[in-house]
Amino acid sequence: MLDCRKLDPLVTPYVDGELAPEDREGVDAHLNTCPPCRARVAAESSASHLVQTNRPELRATHASDVLRARCERVARTTTPAMAGAPAPRATSTRRYARTGPLALAAMLVLFVGGAFVYEATERSDHIMAAELAADHVKCFAMNAVLRTHEDALAVERSLADRFGWRVKLPDQPERMGLELVGERPCLYGEGKIAHLMYRHNGQPVSVFMLPGTTRRSGVVDVMGHQATIWSGADRTFVLIAREPPEAVAKMASFVQASLR
Numbered sequence: 001m002l003d004c005r006k007l008d009p010l011v012t013p014y015v016d017g018e019l020a021p022e023d024r025e026g027v028d029a030h031l032n033t034c035p036p037c038r039a040r041v042a043a044e045s046s047a048s049h050l051v052q053t054n055r056p057e058l059r060a061t062h063a064s065d066v067l068r069a070r071c072e073r074v075a076r077t078t079t080p081a082m083a084g085a086p087a088p089r090a091t092s093t094r095r096y097a098r099t100g101p102l103a104l105a106a107m108l109v110l111f112v113g114g115a116f117v118y119e120a121t122e123r124s125d126h127i128m129a130a131e132l133a134a135d136h137v138k139c140f141a142m143n144a145v146l147r148t149h150e151d152a153l154a155v156e157r158s159l160a161d162r163f164g165w166r167v168k169l170p171d172q173p174e175r176m177g178l179e180l181v182g183e184r185p186c187l188y189g190e191g192k193i194a195h196l197m198y199r200h201n202g203q204p205v206s207v208f209m210l211p212g213t214t215r216r217s218g219v220v221d222v223m224g225h226q227a228t229i230w231s232g233a234d235r236t237f238v239l240i241a242r243e244p245p246e247a248v249a250k251m252a253s254f255v256q257a258s259l260r
Contacts, residue, residue: 002030007037015044039142129220129227129238135186136206136225136240139195143181150182158183159194163211165235169196170258176251177201200251203243207255210236219245228252233260 002010007030013019014027031038150158152169159165162185173180181197186208194209214231221227226248228239237259239252 002026004030004034004037007034011037011041011044015041015048039144042141042144044138045141125215125218125220125227125229126222128215129222129225129229129240131188132206132208132227132238133223133225133240135188135195135208136204139184139186139197139206140204143197148182150180152180155180155183155196159209162192163194163209165194165209165211167259170255173198173254176254178205178251178254200241200243200247203241205243205251206238206240207259208238208240209259210238219248230256 007027010019010023010027014024019027027041031041156167156169159167169180170176170178177200179199181199183197184195185192186195187193188208188210191211193211196207196209198205198207212234213236214234215229215236217230219226219228225240225242226245228248230237230252237256239248239255241248241251243251
């Protein structure tokens with residue numbers, strides 16, 4: 001029976017359908033009894049699907065050739081042993097060469113941005129929005145399994161502790177059909193950003209706060225989602241939703257009036 005540590009290098013080949021039947025059976029057995037790992041697989045599956053289905057759009061706006069070359073070198077040279085993962089079976093070495101979270105990270109780096117392309121995300125609102133849209137999908141996929149739910153006071157305390165950001169969340173969000181799901185930190189560029197998770201009439205909505213940066217206000221359509229961007233108090237905010245533009249604009253105005 002696989003444990004969580006042994007499952008780690010198998011997640012990406014599992015998502016990509018590259019596992020041998022006996023290995024896939026072992027992963028299935030573990031996922032049936034482990035909600036955290038099941039959430040991780042669901043998140044990687046969702047992010048992978050999002051990237052693959054939007055590959056042409058993401059290729060149209062990407063990192064510089066120098067950064068892409070760096071990412072390709074990392075993906076090519078990092079092996080399971082280097083990543084601290086248990087060695088796979090000798091018969092499947094080639095298939096496992098891009099194992100674990102690193103493989104998904106490298107793919108997102110090449111098509112979306114990610115931690116290695118900070119300078120690219122600094123230049124391009126499109127790349128930034130694509131990366132955040134992938135995080136939006138991934139985090140809600142995890143929440144669909146873990147079903148976490150936090151109240152406004154708990155989220156406000158978490159934001160103060162993590163980011164020194166003393167914020168008052170929007171009052172009576174139900175007036176806009178919004179329900180607070182919770183907050184989680186996400187990795188972006190050179191550090192962590194805040195991710196506020198809502199549902200609007202049941203549909204996922206994310207509000208990201210990027211500390212220490214400002215951008216021009218604007219709206220970006222990316223990967224089937226709309227990203228509304230604004231800044232204030234040396235912070236950038238991005239609301240991500242997959243709804244009609246007028247609905248997204250109303251939500252953004254409502255949230256913007258409260259968040260500083």
